[in-house]
Amino acid sequence: MSISAKLVDDFVANGVDFITTVPCKQLAGVIDEVEARPEIYHIPANKEDEGMGLCAGAFMGGKRPAIIMQNTAIGVTVNTLVTLTQFYRMPLPMLISYRGELREPVACQVEMAVHTKALLNQMHIPTYHFHKESDADEMDAILKYTFMCNKPVAILTDASFWGGYGDQ
Amino acid sequence: MIRSDVLRDIAPILRDQLVICNIGLPSQELHMIDDQPSNFYMLGTMGLSSSIGLGVALAQNKTVISIDGDGSVLTNFGTLPTIANNVADNFILLIIDNGSYGSTGDQPTYAGKKTSLAAVATACGCENVVECKAEDTGKVLQDAIDARQMTVIVCKCESGNIKLPVITKDPVVIRDRFMGAVQA
Numbered sequence: 001m002s003i004s005a006k007l008v009d010d011f012v013a014n015g016v017d018f019i020t021t022v023p024c025k026q027l028a029g030v031i032d033e034v035e036a037r038p039e040i041y042h043i044p045a046n047k048e049d050e051g052m053g054l055c056a057g058a059f060m061g062g063k064r065p066a067i068i069m070q071n072t073a074i075g076v077t078v079n080t081l082v083t084l085t086q087f088y089r090m091p092l093p094m095l096i097s098y099r100g101e102l103r104e105p106v107a108c109q110v111e112m113a114v115h116t117k118a119l120l121n122q123m124h125i126p127t128y129h130f131h132k133e134s135d136a137d138e139m140d141a142i143l144k145y146t147f148m149c150n151k152p153v154a155i156l157t158d159a160s161f162w163g164g165y166g167d168q
Numbered sequence: 169m170i171r172s173d174v175l176r177d178i179a180p181i182l183r184d185q186l187v188i189c190n191i192g193l194p195s196q197e198l199h200m201i202d203d204q205p206s207n208f209y210m211l212g213t214m215g216l217s218s219s220i221g222l223g224v225a226l227a228q229n230k231t232v233i234s235i236d237g238d239g240s241v242l243t244n245f246g247t248l249p250t251i252a253n254n255v256a257d258n259f260i261l262l263i264i265d266n267g268s269y270g271s272t273g274d275q276p277t278y279a280g281k282k283t284s285l286a287a288v289a290t291a292c293g294c295e296n297v298v299e300c301k302a303e304d305t306g307k308v309l310q311d312a313i314d315a316r317q318m319t320v321i322v323c324k325c326e327s328g329n330i331k332l333p334v335i336t337k338d339p340v341v342i343r344d345r346f347m348g349a350v351q352a
Contacts, residue, residue, distance in 0.1 A: 018227065041226060043254055045219075046246030053216030054250070057188070057223020060208065060347050065223070083212025084220075088343040 003162070004029035007095065007139055011066060012039050014143040016093070018063040020044070020051035024070035026097035026162045031068060048073035049080040052092065059090050064147065066093040071100070071116045071156065072109075081123055081152055089150045093143055098129070098156040103164045120154050127154040130161045169302035170328035171264050172197045175235075178306045182207075185313065186350060188221040188234045190214075192271030194264065196332050198235070206349035209335055209342050215244030218261050222251055225259035228350060231313055232258060238265040238279035245288070251320070252293030260312050261320045262305075268327040286322045294320045302326070 007030055011019065018041045021031050034042045045051030048069045055065035073096070085092050100113025120127045128142055129135070139155070146153040171194060179202040187207045189195045195209040210217060218241065221234030241247070241263055251261065267280020279285050286299040296317050300308045302325035312319035
């Protein structure tokens with residue numbers, strides 16, 4: 001089974017039925033997988049804070065939401081995470097491509113990568129870092145934890161986890 | 169008519185619906201005029217009223233009205249294509265367009281100048297877009313509820329504010345009682 005299919009299986013097994021996405025090259029496979037699943041309403045967002053608004057609404061409407069996005073979005077969504085998701089105590093699993101880590105070909109991505117964990121830490125967001133494929137074994141437990149505690153939770157997935165960028 | 173007059177006018181219609189209300193003065197005004205468990209007051213995140221409302225509408229069947237402002241829609245313009253392409257016939261976006269950032273001192277917005285939010289919504293693919301005068305808002309809103317078709321309403325009203333207190337309710341209480349109203 002592909003790693004994308006495994007991650008989306010875990011979403012489905014945990015009742016996640018509303019997923020918003022903003023694309024990243026690393027996330028193309030998992031977004032395709034979300035789109036293909038009839039159990040999930042997939043709603044692409046134009047910006048990640050918009051997506052978090054959609055997720056907040058879906059949660060209050062009775063769905064289990066999640067967002068899939070790139071780590072640059074942490075820079076976009078600080079206000080939304082603290083004044084919507086955290087202030088109103090809502091669960092939000094965030095599957096995040098961690099650009100700018102080892103094997104990154106684009107220098108500018110590193111500029112946000114060096115702030116990513118610091119920002120998440122500053123916001124007291126529980127953060128998990130998937131570096132090896134076996135790290136995804138914890139996905140099921142992370143989702144259960146997120147919906148238990150009603151918090152945004154970050155899952156950072158780096159290039160090594162996704163198998164790199166091919167020949168560089 | 170200013171925004172608070174419009175809200176007073178439509179409060180009897182809003183009372184029976186799920187309402188997501190924009191940050192700042194709009195929420196404070198609705199809270200003072202007719203506080204209901206079915207009102208979700210935004211205490212932060214300017215711009216996301218329409219996104220939150222669409223999320224609620226897509227998740228369940230009751231009618232949802234997002235009360236937004238022209239300044240807030242300008243902040244989150246990406247919402248309009250998302251609304252247009254994810255049709256929820258139980259969703260109404262009511263933009264109270266007074267051409268100004270009311271909560272911050274009535275600075276003019278571009279919607280009060282050359283930019284037409286109704287034209288933008290139409291260009292984004294929204295199929296039922298109605299621009300109306302402030303005094304017609306109640307009728308247009310009731311028609312949209314009865315039609316059960318996703319509708320974007322742009323209510324053109326005058327700029328101006330009334331003095332009123334901030335909302336001190338705990339956000340988790342606001343959210344919990346709103347979720348109770350969704351499930352009722």
